[in-house]
Amino acid sequence: MFSGAHVILYSQDAEADRAFIADVLGFPHVDAGHGWLIFKLPPAEVAVHPTDGPPQHEFYLMCDDLDAVLADLAAAGVETTRQVTEERWGRLTAVRMPSGAELPLYQPLHPVAHSL
Structure with a gap:
């Protein structure tokens, strides 16, 4: 039925965040x-809280090894x-994008749906 999802991040400095x-x-x-x-995103999932x-x-953004990603x-x-x-x-943190916005990073410790 659906071919994908389109995520929009609003930015105070879109060019710098796109380059990042x-x-x-x-x-x-x-x-x-x-x-x-x-941008092509990694496989995704959606949750309703x-x-x-x-x-x-x-x-x-989800990752398998948060420590390695943070080191890189x-x-x-x-x-x-x-x-x-x-x-x-899961394990949770965030990094700063060039615009100043935070980008949360997440290493899930629960079963994930993105590879179904």
Whole structure:
């Protein structure tokens, strides 16, 4: 029924964040015209969490080895913005994008759906 999902990240410095995703994170991309890059994401999954507040959406990049990813990003000069927390469902942190926005990173410790 569906062929994919399109995620949009709003940025105060879209050009710098696009370069970060392309050059530092190494995501392949197409140019939709005039430097408007659209990136191929790794396999994805979606979860629906309850909330008492207004609906919101979050975007996390998942990884199999959070420590290795953080070491690679640190070597590229990327700042970690949150201490790694150990939750029952996974390990969580975030890094700073050039625009100043945080990009959460997540190593799941639960079964994942993206490879079904």
